[in-house]
Amino acid sequence: MALLDLKNLSIEYKLSDGKLKAVDDVSLTIDNGDILGLVGESGCGKSTLIKGIINLLPSNGKVTEGEVVFNDEVLNKLSVEDMRKKRWKEISLITQSAMNSLNPVYKVGKQIIEPMIEHDKTPKDEAMKKAEQLFELVGLEKGRLQDYPHQYSGGMKQRAIIAMSLALDPKLIIADEPTTALDVIVQSQILERINMLLNQYDGSMILVTHDISVVAQTCTKVAVMYGGKIIEYGDVNQVLKRPNHPYTMGLKNAFPSLVGDKKELISIEGTPPDLSKEIIGCRFAERCPFVQGKCRKGEIKKTSVKNGYFYCARAEERDELMKQADIPSTW
Numbered sequence: 001m002a003l004l005d006l007k008n009l010s011i012e013y014k015l016s017d018g019k020l021k022a023v024d025d026v027s028l029t030i031d032n033g034d035i036l037g038l039v040g041e042s043g044c045g046k047s048t049l050i051k052g053i054i055n056l057l058p059s060n061g062k063v064t065e066g067e068v069v070f071n072d073e074v075l076n077k078l079s080v081e082d083m084r085k086k087r088w089k090e091i092s093l094i095t096q097s098a099m100n101s102l103n104p105v106y107k108v109g110k111q112i113i114e115p116m117i118e119h120d121k122t123p124k125d126e127a128m129k130k131a132e133q134l135f136e137l138v139g140l141e142k143g144r145l146q147d148y149p150h151q152y153s154g155g156m157k158q159r160a161i162i163a164m165s166l167a168l169d170p171k172l173i174i175a176d177e178p179t180t181a182l183d184v185i186v187q188s189q190i191l192e193r194i195n196m197l198l199n200q201y202d203g204s205m206i207l208v209t210h211d212i213s214v215v216a217q218t219c220t221k222v223a224v225m226y227g228g229k230i231i232e233y234g235d236v237n238q239v240l241k242r243p244n245h246p247y248t249m250g251l252k253n254a255f256p257s258l259v260g261d262k263k264e265l266i267s268i269e270g271t272p273p274d275l276s277k278e279i280i281g282c283r284f285a286e287r288c289p290f291v292q293g294k295c296r297k298g299e300i301k302k303t304s305v306k307n308g309y310f311y312c313a314r315a316e317e318r319d320e321l322m323k324q325a326d327i328p329s330t331w
């Protein structure tokens with residue numbers, strides 16, 4: 001049984017003059033120990049998918065089709081209260097804005113040990129020891145546990161939130177671009193340490209990022225999202241070494257280096273489709289160097305591969321396209 005099983009999940013937002021399909025028929029699975037990288041350009045639906053998984057969609061957003069199954073339980077049918085109980089302990093979320101969720105009134109250390117004492121009945125001194133270890137893991141001095149949030153910089157708050165999200169050994173961590181306030185090197189160091197920690201208890205993670213080199217370094221699986229759809233999904237080694245979808249092939253050109261300034265990932269010309277309009281044919285057609293007439297018709301069928309899938313109207317010609325794309329074999 002998979003830890004998380006997304007079954008044909010679709011999510012729509014209601015707009016004043018219509019609707020917007022932000023997530024379109026997404027399926028994927030996460031097993032214990034998996035680290036899934038969710039990549040794609042801004043506006044492709046990554047955060048919406050995450051919010052759908054943990055039942056945190058805004059009031060104008062709703063799951064229109066499909067299911068989120070976590071540990072054999074359908075999450076998108078749970079009440080807000082039942083869902084809240086699962087947070088931190090079973091699924092823990094780290095977002096870009098999470099650093100604002102530190103309570104200004106209490107010392108940071110207290111905020112980290114409290115859930116351990118409450119949920120896990122951990123004795124206070126043990127909880128404090130764990131908090132110190134977690135602080136070390138995210139690169140904060142343990143003395144800082146005695147400080148209030150306002151004494152922290154933005155980057156430090158972000159690190160503290162990461163430490164907090166790891167405190168209860170959650171089965172699944174969902175990190176939506178958790179480290180954007182930190183520089184690239186620190187980012188990869190912290191991710192590596194989170195990984196080591198997850199390894200110790202077979203925890204899993206969904207890591208949302210613009211940065212495919214982070215995925216190559218950190219993840220076991222990857223889902224490439226484009227215009228609300230996962231257009232390619234599979235094992236990292238498979239997908240990054242031997243991409244099947246032209247969009248994934250194109251990501252290679254924009255591979256940012258881990259050394260130096262952070263660059264915008266995608267350098268493929270053009271813009272993604274407007275999700276408030278109906279999309280006919282392949283959603284990448286407008287930007288695809290291999291586009292043909294058949295790419296603009298009907299629905300593109302899914303092609304299954306070992307441990308994954310992709311959506312391309314020219315799937316059978318994949319090897320030929322790959323040659324034309326001239327992708328280096330090493331990533």
Ligand code: ATP
Pocket residue numbers: 013014015020022040041042043044045046047048049058060061275
């Ligand atoms: P980014 O990389 O910039 O964080 P994303 O991949 O997380 O982008 P989403 O935030 O999920 O993308 O947005 C997906 C689509 O849904 C976009 O077209 C966005 O404009 C739209 N959208 C997001 N939130 C809402 C909302 N509350 N109401 C209406 N449309 C929304």
Ligand code: MG
Pocket residue numbers: 046047048176
């Ligand atoms: Mg987002």
